[in-house]
Amino acid sequence: MPALTDLVRAANEWLQIDAIPDYPGALNGLQLENSGEVTKIAAAVDACLPVIVEACASGANLLVVHHGLFWQGAQRIEGALYRKLKLAMDHDLAIYSAHLPLDRHPDLGxxxxxxxxxxxxxxxxxxxxxxxxxxxxxxxxxxxxxxxxxxxxxxxxxxxxxxxxxxxxxxxxxxxxxxxxxxxxxxxxxxxxxxxxxxxxxxxxxxxxxxxxxxxxxxxxxxETFGVKALAQRWAAEFAGLEVSFIDHPTGL
Structure with a gap:
């Protein structure tokens, strides 16, 4: 059973998370940890409440997204952000986000x-x-x-x-x-x-x-549905025992 830390380390290396600049406030990489193990990965474009609800219902313990939870630096944990974090934590769901590092990647981007x-x-x-x-x-x-x-x-x-x-x-x-x-x-x-x-x-x-x-x-x-799918599949190819799914929550925009 893969460890969350191993998956995060691999993705950070593949995507050059620490080397690729992004817009002010964007937080790339692991945004929320879980208890430490991963068996099922859900991929989605946005870390919005309906996506997190579906990820939790599916039994996923890692959600990988392109648009993460945090964009404005330090902020109060209240309202929708509180509900999303509480739901994820109650279901032991880790959240990993990759924005521009995923857009520009030559293979996974x-x-x-x-x-x-x-x-x-x-x-x-x-x-x-x-x-x-x-x-x-x-x-x-x-x-x-x-x-x-x-x-x-x-x-x-x-x-x-x-x-x-x-x-x-x-x-x-x-x-x-x-x-x-x-x-x-x-x-x-x-x-x-x-x-x-x-x-x-x-x-x-x-x-x-x-x-x-x-x-x-x-x-x-x-x-922007392509990259998160590819990253989830790359994890599954590199680490045995992982199940992968995609949560489609289109905005029409």
């Missing part, structure tokens, strides 16, 4: 896995440098824009939204999962003709038109 799901496995190049590492991946291709949209829909399970400011033939595709739409201006300057992300602000639509770039929104949630 949301960006790399979405690029692979679009049919470009192994073709992604580093894209969008930020604080010494790359937020996303870039792909050179020759693909009809409608075909790309169909692939995005198949990969994410939903209909993407398009701001058709660029060419109908996609040749330089940039991908950043999550909510990177506000970066459309700086990313257009890199020479891509199409930018795929999860969501962004209203003004990004007209900005894309004016910049001459295709902007595709495939959903913040939908573009």
């Amino acid at each position: 949301n960006n790399a896995l979405l690029v692979a799901a679009l049919g470009f496995e192994g073709e992604g190049r580093p894209f969008a440098p930020w604080k010494g590492f790359d937020l996303g991946q870039r792909v050179s291709c020759d693909l009809d824009r409608d075909e790309l949209l169909a692939r995005v829909a198949a990969a994410t399970g939903g209909a993407p939204k398009l701001a058709p400011g660029g060419p109908s033939r996609v040749r330089e595709l940039g991908v950043i999962t999550g909510g990177a739409g506000s970066q459309v201006g700086e990313l257009a300057a890199t020479g891509i003709d199409t930018f795929l992300t999860g969501e962004g602000p209203h003004w990004s639509y007209t900005a894309a038109e004016e910049l001459g770039i295709n902007l595709i929104y495939a959903g913040h949630y939908a573009t």
Whole structure:
């Protein structure tokens, strides 16, 4: 029966948890420990109350998420945060969170896995440098824009939204999962003709038109289910006796 400390140590090493910067307030790595052993891992995008309820009901003793419990530094343990922590602790559920370290990982990351799901496995190049590492991946291709949209829909399970400011033939595709739409201006300057992300602000639509770039929104949630699944499966492959499940709690955003 694997020890929680061994799983945490392995994931911290794989993801370079201590080396990869993140947004202020983000807390990557183990956020809540349990009594020490793990037999069942639940993976989910968000450490929200419905997910924690389902994880506890499933008998999981480790929940791995992309969006964790803590984003604002020190805060009062009250309200929803109290209910989530109490429920998890009552059911001996540990919680591990990986945000940008998981997004950018070349094998387990949301960006790399979405690029692979679009049919470009192994073709992604580093894209969008930020604080010494790359937020996303870039792909050179020759693909009809409608075909790309169909692939995005198949990969994410939903209909993407398009701001058709660029060419109908996609040749330089940039991908950043999550909510990177506000970066459309700086990313257009890199020479891509199409930018795929999860969501962004209203003004990004007209900005894309004016910049001459295709902007595709495939959903913040939908573009970030890949990494937590892959991390859970990696644990199961490395440590015998682990059961893995995915808790799907889509936001539609």
